């Protein structure tokens with residue numbers, strides 16, 4: 403039997419076939435989970451319908467801008483009425499205004515700071531609060547983060563600060579939801595060539611830097627993030643919560 407047989411999951415963050423959310427969704431699906439998807443706005447609706455539709459014509463696909471509480475409520479009402487329960491949730495969502503992802507961090511505007519934190523960190527709290535009442539048999543929540551939360555990565559700027567907030571939120575959520583057997587963890591991925599990543603100035607150099615300096619001398623593959631996502635969702639990770647798991651070819655251990 404596959405490790406996620408019979409599990410019901412909700413995926414935030416598919417934009418296209420390169421999205422990390424899509425890699426993890428495919429792994430969850432392969433392991434037997436039934437999934438629902440959200441998309442950020444009309445612009446991405448067709449993409450998500452085309453991808454998620456490959457899991458079956460009746461796959462639940464709902465709009466959700468995570469900065470809008472009414473849209474979050476509508477998603478969980480719908481998931482509740484279609485699924486009756488929820489076991490897994492993936493938060494693979496981040497955004498910062500482009501001008502904040504280049505140049506000097508000193509120039510980060512109040513507005514860019516607010517937007518980056520609202521979309522990329524607070525949203526995990528908002529969707530976890532909405533998911534918890536549906537996770538009646540316990541659950542696993544997985545969020546995506548990056549090493550720029552703990553070390554300075556040139557150009558990552560305010561997104562690094564938002565990822566630090568996301569990782570701290572993961573720990574506090576793990577403590578809050580632990581008594582309900584709901585686990586909350588982050589995957590810290592090495593750089594992947596996605597839509598969001600292309601917004602970061604000098605992203606191509608990051609890929610080259612990892613290849614040269616990570617112990618495994620290569621970048622991470624989408625399937626490898628999928629496999630870690632499936633592990634964290636499975637009973638194999640039943641005693642793991644509040645953690646940041648590095649899937650980065652070992653880059654995080656290096657000092658020089």
Ligand SMILES: NC(=O)c1ccc[n+]([C@@H]2O[C@H](COP(=O)([O-])OP(=O)(O)OC[C@H]3O[C@@H](n4cnc5c(N)ncnc54)[C@H](O)[C@@H]3O)[C@@H](O)[C@H]2O)c1
Pocket residue numbers: 414415416417418420421422423441442446466467468469493494495496497521546547548590591592593594595596597598599
């Ligand atoms: N690509 C990388 O190198 C990398 C590395 C580590 C972590 N991550 C993280 O992985 C996650 C997924 O990013 P990705 O690289 O797959 O890029 P992506 O562009 O495919 O995914 C980002 C998603 O965030 C969604 N999003 C942005 N603002 C939103 C909003 N207001 N409401 C709802 N959804 C919104 C987008 O629609 C998109 O689906 C992000 O949290 C990102 O920070 C990416």
